[in-house]
Amino acid sequence: MTAAGVRVSSDWLALREPADAAARAQDLVDVLVRRVPRPTRWVIHDLGCGSGSMGRWLAPQLPGPQHWVLHDRDRDLLDLALAHPPAPAADGADVTVEARDCDVSRLDPRDLAGASLITASALLDILTEEELAALIEVCAEPRSPLLLTLSVVGDVELTPADPLDRRVAAAFDAHQPRMTERGRLLGPDAVALAVEELGRLGVEVLVRPSPWRLDGSHADLTAEWFTGWVGAACEQEVELAADTVRYTRRRLAQAAAEQLAVMVGHADLLVSWGSGPTAV
Ligand SMILES: C[S@@+](CC[C@H](N)C(=O)[O-])C[C@H]1O[C@@H](n2cnc3c(N)ncnc32)[C@H](O)[C@@H]1O
Numbered sequence: 001m002t003a004a005g006v007r008v009s010s011d012w013l014a015l016r017e018p019a020d021a022a023a024r025a026q027d028l029v030d031v032l033v034r035r036v037p038r039p040t041r042w043v044i045h046d047l048g049c050g051s052g053s054m055g056r057w058l059a060p061q062l063p064g065p066q067h068w069v070l071h072d073r074d075r076d077l078l079d080l081a082l083a084h085p086p087a088p089a090a091d092g093a094d095v096t097v098e099a100r101d102c103d104v105s106r107l108d109p110r111d112l113a114g115a116s117l118i119t120a121s122a123l124l125d126i127l128t129e130e131e132l133a134a135l136i137e138v139c140a141e142p143r144s145p146l147l148l149t150l151s152v153v154g155d156v157e158l159t160p161a162d163p164l165d166r167r168v169a170a171a172f173d174a175h176q177p178r179m180t181e182r183g184r185l186l187g188p189d190a191v192a193l194a195v196e197e198l199g200r201l202g203v204e205v206l207v208r209p210s211p212w213r214l215d216g217s218h219a220d221l222t223a224e225w226f227t228g229w230v231g232a233a234c235e236q237e238v239e240l241a242a243d244t245v246r247y248t249r250r251r252l253a254q255a256a257a258e259q260l261a262v263m264v265g266h267a268d269l270l271v272s273w274g275s276g277p278t279a280v
Contacts, residue, residue: 025208052081059086105131128183154188155265171233216258
């Protein structure tokens with residue numbers, strides 16, 4: 001879970017990396033590889049790269065030499081990303097990385113000049129409407145495909161169900177699009193807004209579900225996610241704090257016993273410039 005201006009912990013990113021890799025929509029990578037003429041060398045800009053999980057997931061799936069330009073405003077995460085670069089490309093070609101310490105909502109088109117692909121993962125929902133619009137505008141210049149994965153869409157399902165789930169979910173949903181010093185965060189509206197903004201530019205946008213499906217084998221991630229989920233809900237609705245003490249204890253015990261399953265909805269977008277305006 002992230003908040004505007006709040007640093008994302010490297011432990012949290014490490015914990016979620018395998019679940020993120022399993023959740024991202026594989027068929028969008030297949031479409032990308034099939035449709036995009038293979039460049040002599042990919043130049044891939046990953047925006048809000050964190051500790052670099054997108055590169056570690058995608059680079060080994062793309063054939064051909066690649067240079068990844070990793071953008072984040074968190075220098076410690078960038079250093080981690082540099083220390084753990086992606087494996088070689090699908091055909092064994094070299095993959096190189098460089099890091100840029102920057103605010104991705106204030107990029108200049110020159111920063112992305114020559115890009116053959118732009119990616120972002122778990123970023124759109126923590127932007128404001130203005131930041132998303134600015135990002136789309138700057139990404140439109142190189143007209144390279146965009147792969148924007150793991151934006152939250154607001155669906156959460158816990159199994160077994162508990163009568164308090166709905167109330168916590170409603171408070172969490174209300175917390176997502178909260179005001180920050182930068183403006184209101186998009187939260188689960190990010191995907192619809194991105195599709196709308198991109199649609200106005202007359203581009204093709206493929207949208208795919210990419211939910212986390214956490215089961216007993218993800219006990220640590222489930223517990224960490226649940227703690228953040230309830231915490232955000234209680235921040236939104238303070239009376240919930242007292243009402244969720246026993247609920248939280250019960251749910252964490254279920255997670256520890258590998259008896260709690262969670263589905264967290266996300267969506268992935270693949271944007272191609274130059275085709276007709278469609279959202280599929
Ligand atoms: C939820 S993390 C996702 C990290 C990584 N993409 C992943 O999937 O593991 C969001 C990342 O975006 C970065 N971030 C958020 N807003 C940013 C901004 N305006 N400029 C640069 N980085 C930003 C944060 O520092 C964080 O590393």
